[in-house]
Amino acid sequence: MTVWDRPEPPARPVPLDRERIVAAAIALADEGGLEAVSLRKVAARLNAGPMRLYGYISTKEELFDLMVDEVQAEILPEEQPGDWREALRVLAHRTRQAALRHEWLADLLGGRPTLGPNGLAVTEAELAALDGLADIDTAIRAVETVSAYFTGAIRREIANLRAERATGLSKRDWQRAHGPHVTRMLATGRFPALAKAVHDGTDVDAETSFATGLDWVLDAVAAKLTPPPA
Amino acid sequence: MTVWDRPEPPARPVPLDRERIVAAAIALADEGGLEAVSLRKVAARLNAGPMRLYGYISTKEELFDLMVDEVQAEILPEEQPGDWREALRVLAHRTRQAALRHEWLADLLGGRPTLGPNGLAVTEAELAALDGLADIDTAIRAVETVSAYFTGAIRREIANLRAERATGLSKRDWQRAHGPHVTRMLATGRFPALAKAVHDGTDVDAETSFATGLDWVLDAVAAKLTPPPA
DNA sequence: TCTCATGTTGATACACTGTATTTCCCCACT
DNA sequence: AGTGGGGAAATACAGTGTATCAACATGAGA
The missing domain is CATH 1.10.10.60 (Homeodomain-like)
Structure with missing residues (x-):
């Protein structure tokens, strides 16, 4: 040796x-x-x-919580923009980007309350964006509504992304690529509106789709913040 | 013998x-x-x-998909109400009720595309509610936005429900019951808006909170459906 | 009626998993 | 030099999803 x-x-x-x-x-x-x-x-x-x-x-669950909290640190922007709307939009988009960087985040997002320091900081930033613009109850409702939206939207986006990847990257011909199953289902005529949607709908990329829905929700929030002049 | x-x-x-x-x-x-x-x-x-x-x-994943699709059958109402808004609201509420009956649904909701017959039927119902009221692209965006909202909201609600249950059913004193951790965090003064929220916010029950956010989102959809008169 | 192929069913096996318990070893202290 | 004590590792256990294989009941063909 x-x-x-x-x-x-x-x-x-x-x-x-x-x-x-x-x-x-x-x-x-x-x-x-x-x-x-x-x-x-x-x-x-x-x-x-x-x-x-x-x-x-x-426990392993605790490890998952820590992972989520760690990634949530990436969500906080270095400096908060002035406009509440811009602030919320940025937070939503940064959450989405974090989920694209760490796809597993989609599996955990919303799965349990985010009580870690960074999770609390994100919520704080969301609430702070509305500070002074509405009573606290309205602000809470607004934050919860916006984050419910982007949580759900991100999860769906990742889910679709994975599905596409699994069926061999197909973009437009979602129905054909996913296999005959959906095509056959649509062909039964039991889902006319859906059939029209996949047939005639123009497919937009995920980001603008996310952004559009987000803008709608932010519009709704705006309407509640500044009550229409009587 | x-x-x-x-x-x-x-x-x-x-x-x-x-x-x-x-x-x-x-x-x-x-x-x-x-x-x-x-x-x-x-x-x-x-x-x-x-x-x-x-x-x-x-595979086991397939079993999960089948379970979700089976439960989605409970979501479809026996008869579709006339108003698009009422139709979407009913679908959202019925999804929530299904998740309360089957809490595990929250873990699966939005986790993968719902391509089973009942899942497609739900999407069909959502799209059908908007038929004729908007071009197909707007309808798709509307459906995706609404369902992103209620998916996220349901997930959070169940997550909170479980957390409350785990810390010994606490309702209002969420921060005290969850243990000293959050309380201590809030006491640091690093989360003033959040602290004010948990301190001064009036706690509403989960259902009305869900309904309120849903109404906001539906307001937003309504604004896109009928463009404001020029 | 006997035989044989076939296809479904159950047993066994494997590579893992999260976690409790036990063993062990090294280092500091008397 | 001996001896605790504490933290790391090994082992153990009950379970998981799924591949493989053996057995067997049941049908068809002669």
Whole structure:
């Protein structure tokens, strides 16, 4: 046995902390989706045994919460724009961009209350944008409505994106590519409005579709903020 | 050995079909949540070995899709109301009610495109409600916006409901009950708007909160349908 | 009626999972 | 030098989705 084939020393354990664990989990999820995140694999990335993680997190669900909160830090813009509308729009778009960077976020978004520091900061930013422009109850309703919209919209967008990817990237001919199933369904004549929609609808890219719906919702909010002059 | 203690004959296998499988899975999920649905347990409910299911479904994901589609049948109202607005509102509320009956639906809602017969029927109903009132592109945008809203709102509502249930049913004192964590966070003064919201906000029940936001979104849709007279 | 093919059913197997419990080893302190 | 004690690792367990394989009941053909 020479120095060269002498086995590696047992890899002195790297000091661990939540940040490193969460970062490893996020990396794993970015590469292979949420289902690729297992405590064993996260630990392996950190040259640690699986059980070591339990000194820092108490359950896998908690790890997911931490991952979400970590990504929510990317959502906060460096500086808040003045206009409430612009502020809310930017927050929505940045959430969407975060979800496009980390598709697994779509699986977690809205799945549980966001009580981490960054999640609270996002909510704070949303509420702050409306500060002084409406009573607190209206502001809450507005924030909840807007975020319900973009949460749902983002989830659908990612879901469609995955479906397209799975059926071999098809864009316009969604119905043909997804296989004969939907086409056959539409051909039954039981869904005339839907058939017309997929046939005659002009397909717009996901971003403008997101933006348009968002603008509608913001219009609705605007109407509640400044009551129409009597 | 008498007739009485003679062992049961090996339980002639009950004929199976997708409907029975899906029904068993839904029952399991209603009782113990989505995570209680395992192919083994579903099969056990039907006096079958786990592998038998693979003659009818090809993967667990597919079973989930079938469950969602089955529940979506509950969403379609027996008769469509005349007014487009009422029609969309009813569909949204019925979706919410379905999610309250089957909380696991919140975990699946929006997670993948709803391409089953009932899912298509729901979309058809939504589109049909707007038939003739707008060009097809506007109708699509409207339907997508409304359903993005209520998808997101339902998910959040269920998430909060579960969180409340977990921390020992707390209603108003959300911040105290959830534990010192959030309280401490709010006390830091880093979230003034949020602090004011939880402190001064009047808490309304989930249903009216859902309905209010929905009305706002429907207002927005209405504004796009009938362009303001020039 | 006997035989054989066929196709459905159940058993077994595998590679994982999250997590509880047990073992072990290294380091600081007496 | 001995001896705790504490943190890391190994092991263990009950479960998961699904592939593979063996058995068997049932139909057709002779």
